[in-house]
Amino acid sequence: MTEAQFQKQVQEFLLRQGVWYVKYWGGGQFTKAGVPDLLCCVNGRFVGIELKTEKGRVSKLQEYTLAKIKESGGQAFVLRPSGFQAFKEFIKGEVNPCNSVTAE
Template sequence: MTEKQLQSKVIKFLKSHPNIWFFKVWGGGFQKSGIPDIICCVNGYFIALELKSDAGKPTALQQMNIRQINAAGGIGVILYPAGFEKFKMLVREVNSCSLATAESSVLKNVNISFTLGTKED
């Protein structure tokens, strides 16, 4: 699956659920490099998605940005097509969470990457 195909699936999924705001980042010369492809707010939680095709590989800068998002208390994910079902489950769980933000440290510590078996540092 190409990154564009994955992007279409992710956007369709996000649009089909309530309490989700998101935008697609369009890279260019006027923005900071390495910003994840899709930025979301799901039921009050910040989620950033770096999308990759089956054969794609994140750059060191993209990996660093995902790590920094996770360290800051957001949820940063490098999403491959093979991780799409797990991603949908994550979004559904976050969307149904009724805990106050300060009490939801379990979700804030998810810190996961769907990288087809390789763990990002």
């Protein structure tokens, strides 16, 4: 699976969950390099998602940016196809936090 194919799956999932996101492309003359591929707002929380194939490498600048997002109180992930199911569960829990609580 290519990164573009994986990105499409992730974006479709986020749309179905009602998550606002923007696809960010960095590195051009007028944009900042190292910014995660998808910038999201999930239930009021900032989430940065760097998409990679199973063999894709994260640059030092991307690692730095993800760490800064976390230090600032946001969530940041390097998301690979092998981690997509766990990511889906995380997003579903953030979108509907009451789903993880059992009523008595």
